[in-house]
Amino acid sequence: MRRAFDPTLYLVTDTLLCAPRSVPEVVAAAVAGGVTAVQVRDKTASRRELLALTRAVQRVLPDGVALVVNDAVDVALIAGADGVHVGQDDLPAAEVRALLGPDAVLGVSVGDDADLAEVLALPPGTVDLVGLSPVWATPTKPDAGSGLGLDGVRALAARAHAGGVAAVAIGGVSAANAGQVAATGVDGVCVVSDICTAPDPAAAARALRAVLTQELIAR
Amino acid sequence: MRRAFDPTLYLVTDTLLCAPRSVPEVVAAAVAGGVTAVQVRDKTASRRELLALTRAVQRVLPDGVALVVNDAVDVALIAGADGVHVGQDDLPAAEVRALLGPDAVLGVSVGDDADLAEVLALPPGTVDLVGLSPVWATPTKPDAGSGLGLDGVRALAARAHAGGVAAVAIGGVSAANAGQVAATGVDGVCVVSDICTAPDPAAAARALRAVLTQELIAR
Numbered sequence: 001m002r003r004a005f006d007p008t009l010y011l012v013t014d015t016l017l018c019a020p021r022s023v024p025e026v027v028a029a030a031v032a033g034g035v036t037a038v039q040v041r042d043k044t045a046s047r048r049e050l051l052a053l054t055r056a057v058q059r060v061l062p063d064g065v066a067l068v069v070n071d072a073v074d075v076a077l078i079a080g081a082d083g084v085h086v087g088q089d090d091l092p093a094a095e096v097r098a099l100l101g102p103d104a105v106l107g108v109s110v111g112d113d114a115d116l117a118e119v120l121a122l123p124p125g126t127v128d129l130v131g132l133s134p135v136w137a138t139p140t141k142p143d144a145g146s147g148l149g150l151d152g153v154r155a156l157a158a159r160a161h162a163g164g165v166a167a168v169a170i171g172g173v174s175a176a177n178a179g180q181v182a183a184t185g186v187d188g189v190c191v192v193s194d195i196c197t198a199p200d201p202a203a204a205a206r207a208l209r210a211v212l213t214q215e216l217i218a219r
Numbered sequence: 220m221r222r223a224f225d226p227t228l229y230l231v232t233d234t235l236l237c238a239p240r241s242v243p244e245v246v247a248a249a250v251a252g253g254v255t256a257v258q259v260r261d262k263t264a265s266r267r268e269l270l271a272l273t274r275a276v277q278r279v280l281p282d283g284v285a286l287v288v289n290d291a292v293d294v295a296l297i298a299g300a301d302g303v304h305v306g307q308d309d310l311p312a313a314e315v316r317a318l319l320g321p322d323a324v325l326g327v328s329v330g331d332d333a334d335l336a337e338v339l340a341l342p343p344g345t346v347d348l349v350g351l352s353p354v355w356a357t358p359t360k361p362d363a364g365s366g367l368g369l370d371g372v373r374a375l376a377a378r379a380h381a382g383g384v385a386a387v388a389i390g391g392v393s394a395a396n397a398g399q400v401a402a403t404g405v406d407g408v409c410v411v412s413d414i415c416t417a418p419d420p421a422a423a424a425r426a427l428r429a430v431l432t433q434e435l436i437a438r
Contacts, residue, residue, distance in 0.1 A: 046308035047290065071266065073293035078314045089265035095297045 005066045005082065005105045006036040007129060007168045007188030008216070009209055012070070013057070015042045017196035023053060026201045028060040033205025035195070036188070039085050039107075041070035054079045066105060073099055083107065085131065088115060097126045107168075109133050111148075116156055120163040127165055131190060132156050134171020135181060147171065154184040161185070175207040182215035224285045224301065224324045225255040226348060226387045226407030227435070228428055231289070232276070234261045236415035242272060245420045247279040252424025254414070255407070258304050258326075260289035273298045285324060292318055302326065304350065307334060316345045326387075328352050330367075335375055339382040346384055350409060351375050353390020354400060366390065373403040380404070394426040401434035 018026040040054050068083040069076035071090045083105025110116045110130040119127050136147045157167040169181050170190035198204035237245040259273050287302040288295040290309045302324025329335045329349040338346050355366045376386040388400050389409035417423035
């Protein structure tokens, strides 16, 4: 990826799953444990609340850990976030890239071959990475389909790479399976529940990071 | 108002109330009947759907009838809309103005003295108009409070004007009461149900326009 963005262990926040702890509190611990990028996602928050949440997370992030905002391009622009991640119901990638300018990270959720083909048909540099979703069916996104499985992730990641786009996998990823997921060839894994619900988010991130490092060395 | 924006009869769309007709169909008829400005509002649509809706409405609007997008600053920017209207849960006005630039119309919902004081404390030119809301309690916005009444609207409109900000009134306005509302001194009235649910939206707009013209001539 041309932009400075390390998706190795990519935390996607869930406000309810973090509770009773605040999202910034969980993010700070997770980053201390080795999270390399953070995406603020809260589909139920108003834009005003999401802006406040984004700014609160920014305040706990060290340099080098990128902050991406899910869906809300306006919030990302106002907060000066590092990028945006859009799903299939969100604003179209080409239009989002035009608003964000060339330096922001733009990720797009991809659930099947058709979604990926749409991304790869865009001008080079429009989309930086695709979120292959879901690896497995997951309770945090009940509308996200039945799951690509490891073979599905492997095939889509290879096609994305051939098209010059990075790929991360999301949906049901935990320390127990992150090694298998990383072995498919993705550039990183997105984690929601395994960190947001962990009694010790720093320890959860460390466990994930250890598995991923082992896998990346083995490659 | 410094920008070319005539809020005399300001239609705020409601997708469900327009059904089974499409929103652009109702807007086209309402504009033929005399609507002077249109705000696309759909809090349940995804941003992708809202962008498509905004573009569909743009295609039926003649020159001179401004198009404003409710809440979604990113959608307004992508569509090249004439402005944005934000409520108290939406992005803060100062940040929205910075994103939109100086030429767009920016409206803000105001429900009481405190809301208006916040708007008037911003640098001149940040907010162009306030939507005094609701005049009367209304089923289309059940969370909008018990109603300002005509006296409340009159007082807030006078304060807004003294601060160099235009004022429109919204909430329960129909042809039956638009004359009284206009007589409070507001620069226009916002209408939702009375046009969106009308069997003949052009006739509904004509009826409203006739009442408003009479009142404005009488002033």
